[in-house]
Amino acid sequence: MKSNKSKVKKVYTISNKLRIALLIFLALFFLLIIRLGFIQFIQGADLKEQMYNQLIKSDSISPKRGTIFDSTGKALAVSAPVDTVSINPSLIVVTEKNKINEEKTKALKEKVAKAFSEIFELDYEETLEKVSRDTTFVTVARKIEKDKIDSLKAWMDEEDIYSGININEDTKRYYPYENLASSLMGFCNIDNQGIEGLEAAWDDVLTGTPGKIINARNAVQGFIPDENQTYIPAENGSDLTLTIDANIQSIVEKYLNQACIENKCERGGNVIAMNPKTGDILAMATYPDYDLNNRLSMPSYLDEKTWKDMSVEEQSTTLNSLYKNRAIADTYEPGSVFKIITAAIALEENLADPDQADVYTCKGYQTVSGIRMNCAVRAGHGNQSLRQSLANSCNPGFMQLGAKIGAKTAYRYYDAFGFFNKTGIATSGETGYTIFWDLDNVGPIETATMSYGQRFKITPLQMITAACTVANDGILMQPRIVKEVKNTDTGAITTIDPVQVRQVISKETANTMMDMLETVVTSGTGKKAQVKGYSIAGKTGTSEPDYAKDEGYTASFLGISPTEDPEIVLLVTLYAPKGLKGNHGSEVAAPVAAQILTEVLPYLQIPSDGSNEDSNKTITLPNVANKTVAEAKKILEKAGFVCSTSGNSSDIVKDQYPVKGSSLLKNSIVKLYTESEDTRISTQVPNLIGKNLSQVKALLKEKNLNVSITGSGTVVSQDPIENTSVQEGTVVKVTLSK
Numbered sequence: 001m002k003s004n005k006s007k008v009k010k011v012y013t014i015s016n017k018l019r020i021a022l023l024i025f026l027a028l029f030f031l032l033i034i035r036l037g038f039i040q041f042i043q044g045a046d047l048k049e050q051m052y053n054q055l056i057k058s059d060s061i062s063p064k065r066g067t068i069f070d071s072t073g074k075a076l077a078v079s080a081p082v083d084t085v086s087i088n089p090s091l092i093v094v095t096e097k098n099k100i101n102e103e104k105t106k107a108l109k110e111k112v113a114k115a116f117s118e119i120f121e122l123d124y125e126e127t128l129e130k131v132s133r134d135t136t137f138v139t140v141a142r143k144i145e146k147d148k149i150d151s152l153k154a155w156m157d158e159e160d161i162y163s164g165i166n167i168n169e170d171t172k173r174y175y176p177y178e179n180l181a182s183s184l185m186g187f188c189n190i191d192n193q194g195i196e197g198l199e200a201a202w203d204d205v206l207t208g209t210p211g212k213i214i215n216a217r218n219a220v221q222g223f224i225p226d227e228n229q230t231y232i233p234a235e236n237g238s239d240l241t242l243t244i245d246a247n248i249q250s251i252v253e254k255y256l257n258q259a260c261i262e263n264k265c266e267r268g269g270n271v272i273a274m275n276p277k278t279g280d281i282l283a284m285a286t287y288p289d290y291d292l293n294n295r296l297s298m299p300s301y302l303d304e305k306t307w308k309d310m311s312v313e314e315q316s317t318t319l320n321s322l323y324k325n326r327a328i329a330d331t332y333e334p335g336s337v338f339k340i341i342t343a344a345i346a347l348e349e350n351l352a353d354p355d356q357a358d359v360y361t362c363k364g365y366q367t368v369s370g371i372r373m374n375c376a377v378r379a380g381h382g383n384q385s386l387r388q389s390l391a392n393s394c395n396p397g398f399m400q401l402g403a404k405i406g407a408k409t410a411y412r413y414y415d416a417f418g419f420f421n422k423t424g425i426a427t428s429g430e431t432g433y434t435i436f437w438d439l440d441n442v443g444p445i446e447t448a449t450m451s452y453g454q455r456f457k458i459t460p461l462q463m464i465t466a467a468c469t470v471a472n473d474g475i476l477m478q479p480r481i482v483k484e485v486k487n488t489d490t491g492a493i494t495t496i497d498p499v500q501v502r503q504v505i506s507k508e509t510a511n512t513m514m515d516m517l518e519t520v521v522t523s524g525t526g527k528k529a530q531v532k533g534y535s536i537a538g539k540t541g542t543s544e545p546d547y548a549k550d551e552g553y554t555a556s557f558l559g560i561s562p563t564e565d566p567e568i569v570l571l572v573t574l575y576a577p578k579g580l581k582g583n584h585g586s587e588v589a590a591p592v593a594a595q596i597l598t599e600v601l602p603y604l605q606i607p608s609d610g611s612n613e614d615s616n617k618t619i620t621l622p623n624v625a626n627k628t629v630a631e632a633k634k635i636l637e638k639a640g641f642v643c644s645t646s647g648n649s650s651d652i653v654k655d656q657y658p659v660k661g662s663s664l665l666k667n668s669i670v671k672l673y674t675e676s677e678d679t680r681i682s683t684q685v686p687n688l689i690g691k692n693l694s695q696v697k698a699l700l701k702e703k704n705l706n707v708s709i710t711g712s713g714t715v716v717s718q719d720p721i722e723n724t725s726v727q728e729g730t731v732v733k734v735t736l737s738k
Helices: 002-042 044-055 102-120 124-131 146-159 197-201 203-207 246-262 304-309 312-323 335-348 386-392 395-405 407-417 444-451 460-470 507-523 585-603 629-639 693-702
Strands: 056-061 075-087 138-144 165-174 211-217 230-232 239-242 269-274 281-287 360-362 365-368 371-374 382-384 475-477 482-486 493-495 500-503 537-543 554-561 568-575 618-620 642-644 653-657 663-665 669-674 682-684 706-711 714-719 725-727 731-737
Touching: 075 102, 075 146, 102 124, 102 138, 102 146, 124 138, 138 165, 146 165, 197 203, 246 269, 246 281, 246 568, 246 585, 269 460, 269 585, 335 386, 335 395, 335 407, 335 444, 335 460, 335 507, 335 537, 335 554, 335 585, 360 386, 360 395, 365 395, 365 444, 371 395, 371 444, 382 386, 386 395, 386 507, 395 407, 395 444, 407 444, 460 475, 460 507, 460 554, 460 568, 507 537, 507 554, 507 629, 507 642, 507 693, 537 585, 554 585, 568 585, 629 642, 629 653, 629 669, 663 706, 693 706, 693 731
Parallel strands: 642 669, 706 731
Antiparallel strands: 056 211, 075 138, 075 165, 211 230, 239 482, 269 281, 269 568, 360 382, 365 371, 475 500, 482 493, 537 554, 554 568, 618 663, 653 669, 682 725, 714 731
16 A cells, blocks of 8 residues: 555656646746747837847938039039948958858958958058948048949959948039139039139039938848838939030130240239120139149149248248139229229219310329329320220329219219129129228328229129120129029920129210220220221220239230120230230230130131121211200210210200211210310311221321221222321221231
8 A cells, every 4th residue: 555655656756747847847938938929919010120220221312413514505513423431341241150250251251351442452451440430431442433443343253252341323524625714713622612703603503412322231242122112213413504615715825835935934824704795704714723533633824842841831822812703702903994884984973074085184194182193104195085084094093083074973884884882693702792992081181092993802703794884885794704503304404594783884885985995995095905807995904913912913904805896705814924015914814815806706606807797887977967066975875886075065056067967987076166166176087097997096086087998908098098188087998808
């Protein structure tokens, strides 16, 4: 009995243990079910997201930066596809049994660093340091061309190394014409962000918006099919079309560079070419320039030894000075070119007559408030008309004119011409800081120096913009540099129209100024700006240095052509010339303008003298008898004629010459006679044989004679002949032939 009881007890004990074990197992299984349920239903979404985040890769799609075109369709700035290589150092590892093998990982990183340094021509130690970092993202090389990316991909395939190496699409900015318009174009940094010039000013328009691709990839960067793949397309940047003509720009730069080198211009120079009717900038050049594709390289005007001897700071300062567009960013004293403005104000205010004789006296100097101010011609010009003072660039004559105008009136017109504000050109870098005296501080000396363009500072762009007013019937235009914006995704084009700012002077005043400025070139200080076969108006300028700043002289010339219907205004400015030709605008700047216009005018398909039908069209002379001189002048000037009379404004016109009904060219002279002033003046007909049309007009203008034209080329016959005594206003008939 005892033995059986032991057996029963033993069986019972085993059975009880099995029951306990089963209960424990069931409890654990139940807990596992609960855990799985918790993971599946409670944490499932989060865990799935974490898993997906480990597998997914987000690739940025760089938008294509807009192209910048010139007015003829040439691409001046383009974006080409390149790639950026980055790494995730934490993924460049070797694992064995779920543990990182430190020795093999080190060897792998060294292999990757060696490949990068060889393919991308990088420093090995620096590259190894990047690969060995304990970070999740490091950029290795940017803006890499296709051939090197192909080499990297071939190495990855050969070595079967993919993890941690990223190749992302990118773009790189290129400038096909290298140095062309460099100071105007500006450039982008490595992130394709515009930081100078047009690239900076229009960065928001050119940049576009990046896109994105989100998908899953395995360890070897193969795509894993996934319904959550996302594609967000990039919005490309818009294209710009400029008013700049690359052909004109290249012509301008060629002669500007040549002039600065030949004349040893210590501070370089700049040239602006502008269409006065629209305000379009046709060219804008600065010397020295730089290569837009290699903007950190040694400037071409320096030798290698000089460059290497510079400190890093000096090199940086030198390069930064090249990036600045000095035509709009730097101010200068315009000198005698500014006499255009002074003369226009006087004519508009009826304070001067272009051809009234002996009004201005030049003894070679003018004394103002006890200060002697010299004329460029120390012997003096004697007694002159306004036309002669302008042609001779006579400072004393203009000091006398400035005193008549007065500072208050002058400042009102300076403001109207735009000298006190930015021009509003659509690019970066334009200075809003010009240097003028406060009106309350302007005395006789300041009034005198301002009249001939000294001791105040403006920008070259302000000067040419104001001068374009004279060439555009008195209307000030805002400079335009971008004329069209094209959305490259939709094809939509936005046109930027020319902007008229205001009417500054009357059309009659503008026409008279153009006539006088033509005399400057045909027989005055601007003779060296003459271009065979074309009519040129203009004004020379020579600014005396500010000795306190040791800046040297500034030589300049402003040219307008053709005079009958201006299509181009050109401002040449050379800083601190010290060559053999001297430092006067008439000697160093005017010839540059002639060189440029000799090529640009035919390129613009502007007919040469004699072949321009509009320039030879005649106007019927109206009858102004029995009207006051003031009324007669208004009628005749509106019709396109120039009046000459000694009568007072209130006197009644009794006679006119040529007679009413005569067919005359635009800007012909009409003599008006009154009862009190009826003196008929005789003059001698000059010799016109062999002269071109511009020379003929200038010679006859000096004699107050008119011209009738037949043919084109140079004069082969004239009627009346040389030295014939005729009345002022007589029409001289000339026949031209090629």
